[in-house]
Amino acid sequence: MVQYGIAINLLAFFMMGLDKQKAKRRRFRTAERTLWLLAFAGGAIGAAAGMYTFRHKTRHRAFGYGLPLLAAVELFLYWRWMR
Template identity: 40%
Template sequence: MIKVYLGLALWYLLLSLITLGVYWWDKRAAIHGNWRVPERTLHMLALLGGWPGAWLGQYWLRHKTRKASFRIIFWLTVLLNLTLPVLLWWARWE
């Protein structure tokens, strides 16, 4: 079970770094008026495990912090991600 949690932690770290980079790219594009990353892509990255990087991107870069509908969906992806380790832990006892 430790290997599962370690693998999950490494997955979250990798996806978080990628997601933070995508947020940086999108913020830069917004500033310069270039092609933007679709919101659904940002949400998918967060859902796949990159939500810590997305949160840091929002906080550090002040990016995607004003649109309420975006923030609601983002926090739903966080909630879904936080339930995964709990479900894995619970399945261990079944």
């Protein structure tokens, strides 16, 4: 389970970075639905970290408020599961 959590968060982090690069180059973008799916699959911490690291999707209210909130919930759940 720990390996899954690490993998999904790394994937979500790098997908945010990849989507930011695609946005800069005006290329075909990653769907927001895909980014949210990764977040809800356990990668909200990585997605939120990627959002702030790459300064991507920070103007979208759903991402700006939703990802940090979901990340906090996932942190709590990871903490409860590890105890």
